Amino acid sequence: MAELTLPILFAHRVKELGEGVALREKKKGLWRRISWDEYDTHVRNFSLGLKSFGLRKGDRVSILGDNCPEWLYADLATQAAGGISVGVYPTNSYVQVKYILDHSQSRFVIVKDQEQADKILLIKDQLPFLEKMVVIDMKGLRKYDDPIITSFREVEDIGKSIHEKSPSLFQGMIEETKPDDVAIIVYTSGTTGPPKGAMLSHHNITSVLDSFFKVIPISRLDSLVSVLPLCHVAERLFSLFIPMKSGCTINFAESIDTLQADMTEISPTIFLTVPRILEKIHSAITIKMQDAHPVKRWAYDQFLPLGQRVAERRLSKQDVSLFLRLAHFFAYLLVFRPLRNRLGLLQVRECVSGAAPLSKDIMKFFHSIGLMVKEAYGSTECTGVFSMPVGNDIEIGTTGKPIPGWEYKIASDGEILIKGPAVFAGYFRDEEATKSAKRDGWLYTGDIGEFDYQGNLKITDRKKEILITASGKNIAPSEIENRLKFSPFIKEAIVIGDRRPYLAALIQIDLDNVADWAQREGIPFTTFKSLSKDPEVYKLIQGEVEKANKEMSRIESIKKFVLLEKELDRDDDELTATMKVRREMIEKKYGDLIERLYK
Amino acid sequence: MPKLEVKNLNINFGGIRALNGVSFVVEGNQLFGLIGPNGAGKTTILNIINGVYYPSSGNIFLDDKDIVGLKPYQIANIGVGRTFQNIELFKNITVIDNLMLGRHRFIKAGILSGSFYLGKCLKEEMVNRDRIEEIIEFLEIEVYRKKIVRMLPYGIQKRVELGRALSMDPKILLLDEPCSGMNTEETEDMARFILDIKEEMGISIMMIEHNMEVVMDIADRICVINFGTKIAEGNPKEIQSNPKVIRAYLGED
Numbered sequence: 001m002a003e004l005t006l007p008i009l010f011a012h013r014v015k016e017l018g019e020g021v022a023l024r025e026k027k028k029g030l031w032r033r034i035s036w037d038e039y040d041t042h043v044r045n046f047s048l049g050l051k052s053f054g055l056r057k058g059d060r061v062s063i064l065g066d067n068c069p070e071w072l073y074a075d076l077a078t079q080a081a082g083g084i085s086v087g088v089y090p091t092n093s094y095v096q097v098k099y100i101l102d103h104s105q106s107r108f109v110i111v112k113d114q115e116q117a118d119k120i121l122l123i124k125d126q127l128p129f130l131e132k133m134v135v136i137d138m139k140g141l142r143k144y145d146d147p148i149i150t151s152f153r154e155v156e157d158i159g160k161s162i163h164e165k166s167p168s169l170f171q172g173m174i175e176e177t178k179p180d181d182v183a184i185i186v187y188t189s190g191t192t193g194p195p196k197g198a199m200l201s202h203h204n205i206t207s208v209l210d211s212f213f214k215v216i217p218i219s220r221l222d223s224l225v226s227v228l229p230l231c232h233v234a235e236r237l238f239s240l241f242i243p244m245k246s247g248c249t250i251n252f253a254e255s256i257d258t259l260q261a262d263m264t265e266i267s268p269t270i271f272l273t274v275p276r277i278l279e280k281i282h283s284a285i286t287i288k289m290q291d292a293h294p295v296k297r298w299a300y301d302q303f304l305p306l307g308q309r310v311a312e313r314r315l316s317k318q319d320v321s322l323f324l325r326l327a328h329f330f331a332y333l334l335v336f337r338p339l340r341n342r343l344g345l346l347q348v349r350e351c352v353s354g355a356a357p358l359s360k361d362i363m364k365f366f367h368s369i370g371l372m373v374k375e376a377y378g379s380t381e382c383t384g385v386f387s388m389p390v391g392n393d394i395e396i397g398t399t400g401k402p403i404p405g406w407e408y409k410i411a412s413d414g415e416i417l418i419k420g421p422a423v424f425a426g427y428f429r430d431e432e433a434t435k436s437a438k439r440d441g442w443l444y445t446g447d448i449g450e451f452d453y454q455g456n457l458k459i460t461d462r463k464k465e466i467l468i469t470a471s472g473k474n475i476a477p478s479e480i481e482n483r484l485k486f487s488p489f490i491k492e493a494i495v496i497g498d499r500r501p502y503l504a505a506l507i508q509i510d511l512d513n514v515a516d517w518a519q520r521e522g523i524p525f526t527t528f529k530s531l532s533k534d535p536e537v538y539k540l541i542q543g544e545v546e547k548a549n550k551e552m553s554r555i556e557s558i559k560k561f562v563l564l565e566k567e568l569d570r571d572d573d574e575l576t577a578t579m580k581v582r583r584e585m586i587e588k589k590y591g592d593l594i595e596r597l598y599k
Numbered sequence: 600m601p602k603l604e605v606k607n608l609n610i611n612f613g614g615i616r617a618l619n620g621v622s623f624v625v626e627g628n629q630l631f632g633l634i635g636p637n638g639a640g641k642t643t644i645l646n647i648i649n650g651v652y653y654p655s656s657g658n659i660f661l662d663d664k665d666i667v668g669l670k671p672y673q674i675a676n677i678g679v680g681r682t683f684q685n686i687e688l689f690k691n692i693t694v695i696d697n698l699m700l701g702r703h704r705f706i707k708a709g710i711l712s713g714s715f716y717l718g719k720c721l722k723e724e725m726v727n728r729d730r731i732e733e734i735i736e737f738l739e740i741e742v743y744r745k746k747i748v749r750m751l752p753y754g755i756q757k758r759v760e761l762g763r764a765l766s767m768d769p770k771i772l773l774l775d776e777p778c779s780g781m782n783t784e785e786t787e788d789m790a791r792f793i794l795d796i797k798e799e800m801g802i803s804i805m806m807i808e809h810n811m812e813v814v815m816d817i818a819d820r821i822c823v824i825n826f827g828t829k830i831a832e833g834n835p836k837e838i839q840s841n842p843k844v845i846r847a848y849l850g851e852d
Contacts, residue, residue, distance in 0.1 A: 027732075027736070028729065028732030028733065028735075028736065029732050029735070029741070029744060139737070139795065139799060140791070140794070140795045140798065140799065142798060142799065143798050254741045255739070255741050255742065257741065257742035258741050258742045261742075
């Protein structure tokens with residue numbers, strides 16, 4: 001098994017499943033199937049095409065664009081040709097794209113469409129290493145005559161003619177890939193400082209897969225919808241790595257707008273998500289229920305607490321009485337089943353949330369409607385996943401037990417240290433950062449956490465983000481922020497209080513939901529700004545903050561808060577590509593506002 | 600390449616001479632902008648081209664064939680598509696049904712086979728639906744596919760109307776103020792779609808538009824009409840510096 005690489009695993013699956021469905025893509029309103037054989041043909045042709053352009057072993061190839069089958073073809077093709085693929089967030093600005101292409105010294109870049117191609121054309125003169133841009137969707141680009149542009153089709157055609165001449169070439173290329181070769185570089189989103197490129201080897205990937213399947217066995221009957229950005233290691237794990245071992249089916253929605261409807265049609269069995277999406281679903285349900293028919297609303301109000309009771313009993317492994325079970329069955333038939341069907345989550349058997357801490361309340365809510373959300377902990381540097389609950393052994397507030405294959409310990413300052421075959425190979429062109437993250441084979445995660453008596457890992461917060469109040473108490477802001485964000489009216493909350501006498505918060509209201517509320521209440525407003533400035537809205541949020549305060553100790557409660565008058569934006573460097581708050585930046589930018597909270 | 604030639608067009612409404620000897624040529628695969636103050640006669644020109652009005656005198660040649668005197672449906676059948684200043688969609692049916700109506704000229708099945716959805720009719724439906732799905736993808740309106748038109752935002756309705764005109768696979772497209780009443784973002788989207796139609800589908804476009812930024816940005820050639828008379832024609836740069844045009848828009852000193 002030790003000799004495995006991702007392209008070799010892929011070849012095994014193609015041989016085993018051949019005509020079986022590997023991918024589905026919605027096009028022209030219909031789901032089109034792509035078999036493993038077709039998948040193989042695309043990867044092979046593209047790989048040979050890249051090779052003919054002069055791709056050498058270890059060369060970097062960047063991929064920039066929304067999720068689509070071609071993204072996966074390009075990724076596998078690059079690896080098969082011995083190259084290293086680098087994913088870039090499609091939402092990145094051209095400045096950020098330039099940084100990653102420049103730092104990774106990419107010779108080739110594959111872009112999805114005109115929008116992304118325009119970014120590259122703008123910066124190509126500043127990228128001495130870049131030779132070719134391959135465009136997947138040529139719409140709107142046919143009139144561009146820049147010699148750097150080639151279409152995805154053309155590259156495949158070149159590869160096809162090469163394959164016809166020497167049919168064993170591709171097989172030979174695959175066999176040349178070695179487990180210790182770097183397969184991909186994943187650039188971290190970078191909440192602090194510029195992104196760093198974590199190198200992951202084939203061996204990293206195959207070892208994490210082995211461990212993962214011991215916790216969640218996935219079969220070829222499983223299917224999932226590829227939603228989160230593929231350049232993130234978690235989505236890459238689910239949409240690319242896992243199918244290579246399990247043969248499950250990956251689906252691509254028609255567009256972001258149609259995602260909800262497409263989810264319902266596919267009804268995936270595995271759902272990888274992030275807290276932000278779960279928060280959004282929760283507040284959408286809460287708000288929509290207010291507009292629902294009174295009977296429906298009544299049923300929902302009655303049955304949700306029932307679901308909660310059953311979920312709590314099940315989580316604490318108590319017996320559920322026959323009466324409760326019967327009542328719950330009706331609740332399921334009348335409310336939870338249609339609700340989950342609507343969300344496209346009816347068939348989900350494994351729902352994993354990662355990338356950021358999830359609030360306990362959100363988690364309880366989803367358990368109440370029968371969706372057993374589990375939180376996983378991992379990072380790019382440990383190839384995606386370190387700990388995750390097994391089966392229904394879920395302890396809310398923890399990320400379960402470490403998956404097999406990891407060694408781990410907690411450092412004296414509480415930092416989680418891990419060791420194992422899936423610890424990354426190092427940061428690309430950054431010796432210093434590699435040395436500080438990886439010492440004696442131990443990965444310093446930068447996260448503070450502890451194990452409870454059952455061995456479940458509980459993450460406190462990022463080491464850098466722990467606040468120490470003036471009275472010397474350590475406080476983890478993310479938990480408090482999550483409690484605040486549980487309110488459908490609060491979209492973002494940033495807790496302040498480092499070396500301060502008490503905690504305060506910057507709060508960004510949820511525009512849709514607060515606007516909806518204002519309309520109901522007859523409060524006139526025009527923009528986000530006017531809504532944030534309205535005293536009634538302030539009162540509304542005050543109520544929400546007080547609600548959250550009740551559940552926290554006195555020292556952890558928010559004494560003062562202020563509403564931000566603009567939405568936090570990626571383009572203003574306030575959020576990362578994964579929508580994480582860049583605390584440092586915000587504290588600097590809103591310094592005056594913060595000072596006023598302590599006067 | 601389809602070419603539209605308008606020669607010495609005149610039209611009188613009662614005693615009013617609405618158009619006075621207007622001539623211009625829309626070359627193949629050209630984006631031709633038609634501008635002018637309100638009431639200059641721009642829409643009248645479109646109405647004459649697609650046969651709603653009959654000119655008092657003058658000729659219109661589409662690929663050297665005189666089309667004056669043909670009925671609007673005949674003109675549509677030879678490949679002249681159009682959108683309207685005020686959206687003229689069928690409001691109570693879905694986007695797909697509206698677009699399918701645009702395919703009318705390609706559908707040959709009669710009432711009988713249509714009502715029983717028989718072999719040939721079914722095949723025809725599939726071929727045409729396929730083309731419509733291409734247009735839906737092109738205009739990025741997948742999410743509205745099955746929505747009733749009346750429920751859609753204004754900007755999207757405009758896009759659907761453009762889609763209906765496209766679904767008849769026109770040689771030339773007449774657009775009457777495609778960006779009116781839109782916000783900046785919608786306007787930018789629309790401008791991009793219009794450019795893409797020209798470049799991807801090779802369709803000639805004649806466009807009336809009041810948003811000067813858009814016209815100057817995307818048109819290849821512009822013709823300016825004032826009080827029914829052509830006062831200037833040229834590329835956007837020439838038009839912007841033409842003293843007659845400036846006078847027509849800003850008034851005399």
